[in-house]
Amino acid sequence: MTVTRPTPLAQREIALVDLLDRLLAGGVVITGNLTLRIADVDLVRIDLNALISSVGSGVPSLWEESP
Structure with a gap:
């Protein structure tokens, strides 16, 4: 009897659609900061949190009419 080990994740080929499906099923948090400065003076600061x-069909939409 031969026992085979599963291929490590780093060596597996995953389709982009499958990767997006896995990420969206669990949720993704994106965080970032961007600061534009000249001569040590902050001109623009952008903070991103997303x-x-x-969302399943059981979650009501803001655009649906209420009964």
């Missing part, structure tokens, strides 16, 4: 997740 949560990206899939």
Whole structure:
């Protein structure tokens, strides 16, 4: 009897659609900061915080009419 080990994740080929499906099923948090400065003077500061997740049909939409 031969026992085979599963291929490590780093060596597996995963389709982009499958990767997005896995990420959206659990949710993704994106955080970032961007500061534009000249001569040590902050001119523009942008802070980004985003949560990206899939939503099931059981969650009501803001655009649906209420009964």
